[in-house]
Amino acid sequence: MNTDKQLLTKTNIVVVGNGMVGHHFVEEMAKNPNYQITVLSAESRLAYDRVHLSEYFGGKTADDLAMTTPEHYEELGVNFKTNAKVILIDKIVQYVTTENGETYHYDKLILATGSYPFVPPIPGKDQDHCLVYRTIDDLEDIANSAKVSKVGVVIGGGLLGLEAANAIKQLGLQTHVVEFAPQLMGVQIDGGGGRLLREKIEDLGVKVHTSKATNVIEKGDTSRYKLCFNDGSELETDLILFSAGIRPYDNLAREFELTLGERGGIVVNNQCQTSDENIYAIGECALWNNFIFGLVAPGYAMAKVVAKHIDGITGENGDIAEFTGADMSTKLKLMGVEVGSIGDAHGKTAGSLTYTYENQPEGVYKKIVVSADKKALLGAVLIGDTSEYDTLLQYMLNAIELPESPEGLILPMAADKPTLGVDALPESATICSCHNVTKGDIIASIDAGATTVGDVKSCTKAGSGCGGCAALVKSVADNEFEKRGVEVKKDICEHFAYSRREIFDIVSVEKIKTFDELLEKHGKGLGCEICKPVAGSVLASVWNDYILKKPHLSLQDTNDTYLGNMQKDGTYSVVPRIAGGEITPDKLIVLGEVANKYNLYTKITGGARVDLFGARVEQLPPIWKELVDAGFETGHAYGKSLRTVKSCVGSTWCRYGVQDSMSMAIDLENRYKGLRAPHKIKFGVSGCTRECAEAQGKDIGIIATDNGWNLYVAGNGGMKPRHADLFATDLDDETLVKYVDRILMFYVQTGDRLQRTSVWMDNLEGGLAYLQDVVMKDSLGITDVLETQMASIVGSYQCEWKTTIEDPEALKRFKPFVNSDKGDSNIQFVTEREQIRPARGQEKIEVTLIDTIENDTETADALAEEA
Amino acid sequence: MTTTTNKAWRTICNASDLVKDSGISALIADATGEDEQIAIFHIPNSEEKIYAVGNYDPIGQANVLYRGLVGCIDDEPVVSSPLYKQHYSLKTGRCLQEEQTISVYDIRIENEQVQLFY
Numbered sequence: 013m014n015t016d017k018q019l020l021t022k023t024n025i026v027v028v029g030n031g032m033v034g035h036h037f038v039e040e041m042a043k044n045p046n047y048q049i050t051v052l053s054a055e056s057r058l059a060y061d062r063v064h065l066s067e068y069f070g071g072k073t074a075d076d077l078a079m080t081t082p083e084h085y086e087e088l089g090v091n092f093k094t095n096a097k098v099i100l101i102d103k104i105v106q107y108v109t110t111e112n113g114e115t116y117h118y119d120k121l122i123l124a125t126g127s128y129p130f131v132p133p134i135p136g137k138d139q140d141h142c143l144v145y146r147t148i149d150d151l152e153d154i155a156n157s158a159k160v161s162k163v164g165v166v167i168g169g170g171l172l173g174l175e176a177a178n179a180i181k182q183l184g185l186q187t188h189v190v191e192f193a194p195q196l197m198g199v200q201i202d203g204g205g206g207r208l209l210r211e212k213i214e215d216l217g218v219k220v221h222t223s224k225a226t227n228v229i230e231k232g233d234t235s236r237y238k239l240c241f242n243d244g245s246e247l248e249t250d251l252i253l254f255s256a257g258i259r260p261y262d263n264l265a266r267e268f269e270l271t272l273g274e275r276g277g278i279v280v281n282n283q284c285q286t287s288d289e290n291i292y293a294i295g296e297c298a299l300w301n302n303f304i305f306g307l308v309a310p311g312y313a314m315a316k317v318v319a320k321h322i323d324g325i326t327g328e329n330g331d332i333a334e335f336t337g338a339d340m341s342t343k344l345k346l347m348g349v350e351v352g353s354i355g356d357a358h359g360k361t362a363g364s365l366t367y368t369y370e371n372q373p374e375g376v377y378k379k380i381v382v383s384a385d386k387k388a389l390l391g392a393v394l395i396g397d398t399s400e401y402d403t404l405l406q407y408m409l410n411a412i413e414l415p416e417s418p419e420g421l422i423l424p425m426a427a428d429k430p431t432l433g434v435d436a437l438p439e440s441a442t443i444c445s446c447h448n449v450t451k452g453d454i455i456a457s458i459d460a461g462a463t464t465v466g467d468v469k470s471c472t473k474a475g476s477g478c479g480g481c482a483a484l485v486k487s488v489a490d491n492e493f494e495k496r497g498v499e500v501k502k503d504i505c506e507h508f509a510y511s512r513r514e515i516f517d518i519v520s521v522e523k524i525k526t527f528d529e530l531l532e533k534h535g536k537g538l539g540c541e542i543c544k545p546v547a548g549s550v551l552a553s554v555w556n557d558y559i560l561k562k563p564h565l566s567l568q569d570t571n572d573t574y575l576g577n578m579q580k581d582g583t584y585s586v587v588p589r590i591a592g593g594e595i596t597p598d599k600l601i602v603l604g605e606v607a608n609k610y611n612l613y614t615k616i617t618g619g620a621r622v623d624l625f626g627a628r629v630e631q632l633p634p635i636w637k638e639l640v641d642a643g644f645e646t647g648h649a650y651g652k653s654l655r656t657v658k659s660c661v662g663s664t665w666c667r668y669g670v671q672d673s674m675s676m677a678i679d680l681e682n683r684y685k686g687l688r689a690p691h692k693i694k695f696g697v698s699g700c701t702r703e704c705a706e707a708q709g710k711d712i713g714i715i716a717t718d719n720g721w722n723l724y725v726a727g728n729g730g731m732k733p734r735h736a737d738l739f740a741t742d743l744d745d746e747t748l749v750k751y752v753d754r755i756l757m758f759y760v761q762t763g764d765r766l767q768r769t770s771v772w773m774d775n776l777e778g779g780l781a782y783l784q785d786v787v788m789k790d791s792l793g794i795t796d797v798l799e800t801q802m803a804s805i806v807g808s809y810q811c812e813w814k815t816t817i818e819d820p821e822a823l824k825r826f827k828p829f830v831n832s833d834k835g836d837s838n839i840q841f842v843t844e845r846e847q848i849r850p851a852r853g854q855e856k857i858e859v860t861l862i863d864t865i866e867n868d869t870e871t872a873d874a875l876a877e878e879a
Numbered sequence: 880m881t882t883t884t885n886k887a888w889r890t891i892c893n894a895s896d897l898v899k900d901s902g903i904s905a906l907i908a909d910a911t912g913e914d915e916q917i918a919i920f921h922i923p924n925s926e927e928k929i930y931a932v933g934n935y936d937p938i939g940q941a942n943v944l945y946r947g948l949v950g951c952i953d954d955e956p957v958v959s960s961p962l963y964k965q966h967y968s969l970k971t972g973r974c975l976q977e978e979q980t981i982s983v984y985d986i987r988i989e990n991e992q993v994q995l996f997y
Contacts, residue, residue: 538949
């Protein structure tokens with residue numbers, strides 16, 4: 013009976029406000045079909061990502077920042093209204109009314125109205141070009157104002173203020189930050205950290221003024237306005253941005269008599285219920301334990317609690333979820349400066365002790381706050397280097413006992429730096445905070461069958477947000493594998509007890525030049541189809557010999573031996589290189605003529621070139637001779653090597669293009685053609701941010717900007733799509749090539765067998781940041797070697813087909829039979845859509861072998877004689 | 880009507896036509912006079928040094944085995960099909976992964992000549 017009733021009448025939930033937290037609640041609640049959700053938003057847009065708001069100036073659009081779409085809400089079965097400001101709550105009859113006069117009944121009402129920027133009551137604050145930084149509309153106002161301004165001032169030097177300063181600096185304004193307190197980010201960091209942060213930010217060209225209170229905003233002498241400070245000094249500016257804290261949007265609650273805090277905020281209990289049990293408040297409008305949480309993570313936690321609580325009291329399981337406060341620790345990058353704050357950063361706890369390390373030349377400041385008995389970590393401040401953040405946070409959150417000399421945790425080069433044993437972490441320890449993955453979740457994924465760190469990451473999403481926890485995820489997983497006796501084995505096959513990377517090192521260090529030598533010294537047996545191509549690829553990468561040279565010949569997969577891709581019937585495809593997809597009409601005609609002459613099936617590939625199918629082994633040399641004579645080169649479509657560089661026409665033709673992407677694509681394709689790698693490599697080069705070349709789905713992606721090129725790495729389409737990571741921005745041509753050289757060579761050296769860059773990146777300890785350090789900061793001291801190796805490979809390039817058709821010995825391989833000139837009678841074609849295709853079983857006819865020496869078709873044999 | 884010939888050692892090619900640690904293919908007429916494709920592998924470091932099997936891959940259904948990579952699995956000399964990578968024993972013709980067998984021929988090098996018994 014109860015069930016029937018639930019099916020017939022859904023519980024009505026009305027959500028007021030559609031910010032990040034309100035949206036999160038909708039997503040949580042909509043999973044359950046027993047509730048009808050209505051969202052009323054005063055803004056014109058549905059929820060968007062306010063945390064990454066500053067990226068709006070870095071090229072992101074409102075759509076990029078959007079967290080949902082009307083279609084998505086429709087799919088979830090959620091009713092929604094934008095521009096629907098709620099002006100009345102009737103707590104007795106349980107309905108709300110909007111400005112437009114529409115009325116909505118609720119069983120449960122959720123207030124997620126958020127907060128608004130506090131603007132201090134300074135005379136002159138209401139003029140034009142005096143703005144705040146909160147919504148996309150605000151950003152549009154700022155951008156418009158910046159167009160007619162030269163100098164900008166942010167009032168407020170907190171976390172948001174510095175983000176706002178970064179935004180107006182990006183818009184090209186001379187930027188100042190004015191702070192009332194004696195230091196920046198006073199809430200999160202201590203005086204020492206604040207001093208260093210200020211130095212670093214001033215180095216970036218932002219002027220910081222602390223201990224300044226603004227008395228009045230007056231008409232300026234050289235700029236639009238001037239700020240007059242209480243100490244008599246003045247600052248000229250054209251634009252003023254207020255970022256002096258937030259205030260909860262609690263006016264509805266105030267007007268309709270819900271209990272508020274003394275200084276505002278809707279008072280809630282541990283279930284986030286307000287003084288009316290059917291009305292909840294979550295996010296920045298809610299006051300819990302006399303505290304307003306200005307971060308998004310606690311807001312999400314509240315949203316989850318409410319969703320569970322509503323289901324608990326109206327559903328059947330009856331459990332009561334609780335919000336018990338949230339950790340306010342943060343790690344972020346402000347204008348490129350790493351800043352981390354954990355727990356009691358100021359050492360306010362009675363009896364607490366601190367350890368401080370400061371390295372002024374390097375711009376690094378680290379402090380930890382510990383309990384009086386030095387056993388527990390209470391807080392920390394990290395500026396300039398946040399590499400210890402994760403470890404320190406785990407110590408604090410899980411109350412893990414500190415090592416004997418806690419200072420070792422932040423001292424650089426401490427001989428035996430205490431590392432946090434992952435065994436010490438409780439199962440509830442959060443490992444990845446972006447996706448809220450605990451140690452227990454990781455163990456569960458291994459229980460469910462994950463056998464590699466890569467599996468764990470794809471099951472749990474751990475490490476796929478900011479990536480900061482990648483190393484921790486790996487050690488938790490490895491530790492678990494070890495406990496289960498799963499040997500984390502990297503041997504490539506039964507003949508070599510080494511990984512591809514180790515084989516690479518052995519070959520380079522011992523200067524091994526052949527597979528036989530490698531097998532004799534480090535392997536056993538005869539080798540197999542796994543270790544032979546690995547050795548072939550490594551030998552090619554290190555020495556770059558012609559791959560069909562005698563000692564290497566037997567190492568190559570058939571595709572590499574016959575320099576073509578074998579198809580299901582044993583014939584091959586022919587793919588000449590068409591760098592960047594640019595081809596002259598004459599060359600295009602040659603392709604057509606060759607395809608006609610040899611009756612090849614012809615198709616345009618996804619990589620912007622032409623694939624000719626159905627070539628028999630013995631036809632490959634004459635086909636390629638004609639192509640090479642016409643100026644074509646091999647396209648390496650068969651190799652674990654550079655395939656294509658996809659490009660748009662760029663600024664040469666396109667009215668939107670900002671750089672010559674076509675020339676860049678051709679240059680890159682010609683530079684890296686022939687490079688042997690763990691797997692195939694694809695590039696994309698786009699001439700503007702519209703990204704027509706889909707570069708962010710490629711191993712190496714390059715997108716033109718007004719100032720140069722943005723470089724992306726480790727993207728992938730295909731089987732398991734991965735969005736590329738932004739590696740570096742606004743590079744000039746020379747630096748771009750230098751970085752790509754280093755990245756590719758590092759991949760060639762360290763990648764596993766058949767590991768695309770995307771998986772390589774996911775498994776790279778330290779992830780993107782590590783790769784950036786290796787490539788841009790030379791943290792391993794190997795960039796010179798990487799560049800030299802690449803230069804030698806680029807310098808010794810040869811077209812394998814050109815070399816092959818000039819070598820009679822090599823051509824012998826293309827004879828179908830050692831003792832006959834006949835062809836393979838099993839290869840038969842039928843016609844479909846005016847072209848050939850392989851005959852299927854029942855379509856094949858019994859034939860005796862035919863002589864393939866026909867009128868004008870040169871055979872491998874004839875060609876060999878000629879050569 | 881089919882013609883049947885007696886089996887004997889017949890020369891296929893010169894030893895210099897072999898490719899070390901790799902395969903070549905040959906065309907013979909079988910006992911019934913039908914054409915038969917053979918894959919011949921030369922592995923100097925193995926026990927028998929030279930092997931001959933049918934060239935047809937029954938799983939991939941194409942005449943491609945001579946283009947596969949050779950090696951050993953648990954000391955058994957094998958060729959790996961270039962199409963779907965199954966291993967066939969060069970001694971017995973047995974497929975190590977699926978229920979399939981390919982034919983095996985006696986082969987030898989005599990006076991720098993490669994000879995097949997068929």
